Amino acid sequence: LAPTPPEERKWTYWTFAAFWTAHASDATAWTAGSATVALGLTWWQAWLALNVAHMIGTILIVANGRMASRYHVGFPVCARVSWGMWGSYMAVAMRAVICIIWNGVNTFYAGRLVDVCLQCIWPSWALVANTLPESAGITTRELTGSLESPDLVQCLTFIHPRDLKWFYVAKSVIVLTAMHGILAWWMRKNGGVHFPSQNSTQLSGTTRAWLWMQAFNSGFGAVSSLTVNQADIARYAKSPNDQLWGQIFVFPLASALPGLFGVLVASASQEMYGAPLWNLWDVTQKMLDQYPQNSGARFGIFLAAGSIALALIGVNLATNCLPFGSDVSALFPKYMNIQRGQFLCCLLGLAIAPWKILQNGTTFLAFLAGYGYWLAPVAAIIFVDYFFIQHGNIVIAELYNGRPGGLYWYKRGWNIRAPIITMLALIPCLPGFAWTISDHVNISLNAARLSTLSFILTYAIAASMYWTSYRIWPKTSTSNEQFEFIANVVDGEEASIELEDIEKPLSDKLSIRECPSV
DSSP: OOOOOGGGOOBOHHHHHHHHHHHHSSHHHHHHHHHHHTTTOOHHHHHHHHHHHHHHHHHHHHHHTHHHHHHOOOHHHHHHHHHOTTTHHHHHHHHHHHHHHHHHHHHHHHHHHHHHHHHHHOGGGGGOOOOSOGGGSSOHHHHHHHHHHHHHHHHHTTSOGGGOHHHHHHHHHHHHHHHHHHHHHHHHHHTSSOOGGGGGOOOOHHHHHHHHHHHHHHHHHHHHHHHHHTHHHHTTBSSTTHHHHTTTTHHHHHHHHHHHHHHHHHHHHHHHHSSOOOSHHHHHHHHHHTOSSOHHHHHHHHHHHHHHHHHHHHHHIIIIIHHHHHHHHHHOTTTOOHHHHHHHHHHHHHHTOGGGTTSSHHHHHHHHHHHHHHHHHHHHHHHHIIIIISTTOOOGGGGGOOSTTOTTTTBTTBOTHHHHHHHHHHSTTHHHHHHHHOTTOOOOHHHHHHGGGHHHHHHHHHHHHHHHHHHHSOOSSOOOOSTTHHHHHHHHHHHHHHHHHHHSOGGGGGGOOOOSOO
């Protein structure tokens, strides 16, 4: 929870660019693209919806990384500024719950790909009898794969992500190669990129527009966690603008490629088999079914499916296990650390029965939409508070002052605006959200359509209400109105201390004082 010291701030814009390129090379971007084709959109409409959402989402991600890149603290500490010392635990808990669910989804997805890998090695694995009841929603084979895939994740959770550099380098190269191979196979089978069957799909303009908005909203869901997780890596930026230029162009471009591949393969499978294959385990399974006796082809499919499973493991480590570990360390510092939290996240991820979320493309898109909807108020409040309320001026020492009267103590440790506005912002789309996850909820057509705007609408409501609350009831404490004045002072003090440290003899270095602002 402490600020990252200068010697550990090593991430340049090249580092951020490489990290986000590796992060974008995963099954989530592919599946988000292919699942939108299952809605009835053409390939270019689906891809456009996702990419517009990712471009806007990237701006929000970079904006919420600004505080961390200037003051070098992670999300649990950043949240104290706008939520209060005790109130921040509500924001932390909200993110922790999402990390568990998303970890479970990725683990099950990887498990299904492990099932394909096992069939490549032992074809008889496909004949294993199912001993689970139909109500379980999962077969014996699928459950076995899902239990095997967390093993590597749990082993890697004991290694700090900063020590997994080469794992992520290998992941980005291997996974992109595998995705190109899968795309090439399907394009060859389909005879190129042409999808005449989609021309016969007759949808009214209004229906198509709302389907496009649903895909657009799902695109936000795929990046929504990054709007709050960004602080956990932006804190390592060597300079504040490194996280800006290393992401603002790279992430939209890097995420566009897997999304396009997913759209193209889903469209090709729709033409070839009459229904789009929206997930990668069905895509690789269909490929495997073509080669019952060809060991060379089976080995190639094994590499492709195993590479995608590897990608999901890498995503879990960086964007679910690590944030959850940070969150539970903040919630229960006496009992938890990051490593214990990461291991716990893997265990809890399977307890939520993630196979229910991945039943079909519609439920997966509903999950993505709900995922973004849940986190939108948290991201909006942190953004508005830093740029428009605090004017970029944060007193670091006060973020660790848990006594009444502290700058960020507010009222009994809570900035009551934040939780109230969060709950109010969630209300308009709540009926639509309930409708997307339950078959027993009946709502009007307009309420259902409102749910297709859940992330952007909830974000806008929370941001505007939080800003308005300070116009009506301004904060009592005064601060320098010059943007990031305190950050500039701290940087100057750190620079002078570093120079002093170089010039002083070794025996005198212990006398160097800490920065007064810190």
